[in-house]
Amino acid sequence: MYQHQWHTGEAINLPTGKIVCIGRNYAAHAKELNNPIPSRPILFIKPSTCLQPFKEIKLAKRLGEHHYEAELALLVGETISYGDKDVLTKIAGVGLALDLTLRDVQSELKSKGHPWECAKAYDGSCPVTPFYQLESATELASAEYNYWQNSELKQHGKTQLMLFSIERLLKEITEHFTLCPGDLVLTGTPEGVGVLHHGDELQLQYQTYFPINAFVTID
Template sequence: MNKVNNIYCVGRNYAAHAKELQNEVPTSPMLFSKPTHALIEAAGQEISLPSNRGSIHFETEVVIRIAKPYETGIKVDDIVESIAIGIDFTLRDVQSELKKKGHPWLLAKGFPNSAIVSKFIPFPGIEEMKQNDFSLIKNEEKVQQGNITNMIFDLQTIIDFTALNFGLGEGDLIFTGTPEGVGPVNDNDHLTLLWGNSILGECFIKFD
């Protein structure tokens, strides 16, 4: 995997997902970040997750890799180099407690191996992306499926907002939000990440 500088994540970018967790639908992009220590590629191996911090939920997302430093007015097709399918793992019980206290989500979102990505493929362009769904199969059952057409904030809006507020440059990744259908993972689960009908990554979950 090429060097990654920053990992940005968009929360609540699909209305049905916001509603399934009883959250308000945002009126502007809601971003958080993960440390680079959270990143791991799903290449058929076992991936370790903590067993002693409550329920861990999968959130399947399209991940975009930025090719060059952001400039005002730059278009998606000119700044996105490649895409992957990713999982934003969340310590759901921990996150619920953090929300109650009004604290940041980092403890629930930033633990090691909490940012899984498949292999990256060349960016196919916005129109082709709209023709393909992304999905997660857990133990031979499709548990999540989404399409970028259902995003509240499209890729251009996400890129512009991220760059304006945090900066955006070569090697940065953006997890663009998850559709409805999130749920828990368990020890020995087999996860498969698909773009259309193509398998881009898979792994087995191992609880420590």
């Protein structure tokens, strides 16, 4: 069973809640999938059943090809409601996650004007690393991360390249629904998305912290 965890190995005393995701928050990623660049954040939700530790990633072959999208993951520590100020101070920690996507299924759903849940919200579709405590909320303004697949750098994300800042995202999200302690916010993926294969070795690295390893099992 998944449990939020600090990078030191200690369990975090917060429930596992919903995962609020941001689509097309990097212009280059929108372009690589031939999608228009949005004028406002695109929001969608994954349920808590999507969560699994970024360690041994287990996926179902019957669902089709699983595509990775490496993203910054914010752990909500205090309730964030519409109109709240100092929203960044209510983020308990920051980690990394994969917003896994069944791209063929997503393309078919989009072509029919249907919601994306079957392509985005399936069990295990959000592997998450342990979290790091923020030294300061200002750290998020210049955060960076890397994603490797079989020792090849595939994605490099920088919050400075996001179309919408983290503060803007939190305010936009809470215009529609409250963020509760234990919820996660995934802030969008940079260019370089691709397919996962059985036996892949993955690494995610936040800032200059030591990279975290994972292995992919698809059966």
